[in-house]
Amino acid sequence: MPKRGYHHGNLRQALVDSALTLIEEKGPTGFTLSEAAKQAGVTPAAVYRHFAGREDLIAEAARQGYEIFVELMEYAYQTGQPSALAAFEATGRAYLAFARRHPGHYIAMFESGISVNHSPELAAVSSRAWSVLEKAAEQLSQTLPPDRRPPPSMFSAHIWALSHGVVELFARNSPGRQSPYPPEDLLESAIGVYLRGLGLIPPDK
Structure with a gap:
């Protein structure tokens, strides 16, 4: 070889x-x-x-994955403008797209047990990825009265959790997990339910 x-x-x-x-x-x-x-x-x-060892090797794979992830998230956010709702929904779809296109990176980032604080470089780029979603959440929540406005970090954490759950259960061919709906539709409907609950989009007629 x-x-x-x-x-x-x-x-x-x-x-x-x-x-x-x-x-x-x-x-x-x-x-x-x-x-x-x-x-x-x-x-x-x-x-x-x-x-130094396998953990360092996987951490570098994760860092490179976050670099790709940040670019996808930032592109999704920018192309969704000027609509705050479109920008926010686009970041959720970008998460799903990343998991499909870059499975090795995704696993290294989210399933390897490697802490994002493994190195300063990994911590910095993972923080950038989080900040894109948090920025989108903050922009969207500005339409709510201050007393009903969730903290952007909580808002974005909920959407990240929804996105991650759809990816893990239905977008990565988990054994025994089948859905009659495409993962994209599952994620869009889940985000819709969440946003309606907050009063950010009107209820279905």
């Missing part, structure tokens, strides 16, 4: 790419550093020139 990492001059990224493939195939705890090294075409000892 050719030593792809050395050939391309970026062994560190070759190892991350290998880890992402293995995470998709075996889960975040189902592979060893030796397997990641073998898939990248290098010796196990070479891994330790870049990562």
